[in-house]
Amino acid sequence: MRERINALGGDVAVATPRDALELLLATQLPFPLYPAPRDTPWARADEQEPIFGISEFIAAHPAHAANDRAALLRDVQAHYYAPTEELRGQVEFRLQRFTPFLEGSDDYIEWAGGDDFDSAYLAEITGHATPEFLFIGFSEGYPNHHFVCVADAGELNPPVYSTDHEQYLSDITRRGSLREWLASFMTPAELLQRVNDALDRDNPPSV
Numbered sequence: 001m002r003e004r005i006n007a008l009g010g011d012v013a014v015a016t017p018r019d020a021l022e023l024l025l026a027t028q029l030p031f032p033l034y035p036a037p038r039d040t041p042w043a044r045a046d047e048q049e050p051i052f053g054i055s056e057f058i059a060a061h062p063a064h065a066a067n068d069r070a071a072l073l074r075d076v077q078a079h080y081y082a083p084t085e086e087l088r089g090q091v092e093f094r095l096q097r098f099t100p101f102l103e104g105s106d107d108y109i110e111w112a113g114g115d116d117f118d119s120a121y122l123a124e125i126t127g128h129a130t131p132e133f134l135f136i137g138f139s140e141g142y143p144n145h146h147f148v149c150v151a152d153a154g155e156l157n158p159p160v161y162s163t164d165h166e167q168y169l170s171d172i173t174r175r176g177s178l179r180e181w182l183a184s185f186m187t188p189a190e191l192l193q194r195v196n197d198a199l200d201r202d203n204p205p206s207v
Contacts, residue, residue, distance in 0.1 A: 007187040021153035031081045032090035033185040091137040101130035125172045
């Protein structure tokens with residue numbers, strides 16, 4: 001997983017993490033994470049805009065008008081893989097412990113010991129009725145929160161779940177393993193390949 005984190009523009013401060021908790025706590029991922037397009041019943045992945053608004057950025061870019069593909073790709077990477085508050089469908093990698101069932105914690109006090117949560121539902125989805133959560137990703141769009149259960153983080157590749165702010169932990173979706181979750185985001189190289197392929201389709205070389 002270190003290789004994937006590095007490819008996404010991140011760094012892991014521990015050489016050989018013992019488990020996912022140590023891996024995540026040692027991870028720095030300063031750049032936005034963009035979900036890769038997936039095939040849908042209405043469009044193939046390569047027919048979709050990989051990041052919201054990127055086609056307008058490319059069309060208005062001087063390097064595009066000058067047909068300077070290399071400069072355009074460099075500027076695409078610099079623009080999209082930099083800290084931003086602009087809404088592009090990105091996920092921000094950010095760690096936050098959430099302990100609504102841990103007696104004495106601030107979250108326990110604020111959330112009345114977890115009384116607002118359905119323990120039977122949590123156990124059905126995550127295998128833990130009163131889990132401690134480690135949120136690992138936040139987004140302005142659906143789903144808003146991505147997390148692992150700390151009890152699972154003793155393994156290196158635990159399940160990752162997501163939930164939305166409107167149905168906070170009352171509607172949870174399993175997103176696959178941590179490895180699969182990281183693989184669901186485009187590395188800069190993968191984004192540039194998608195852009196390059198799209199430009200080739202729009203401007204096929206003359207014979």
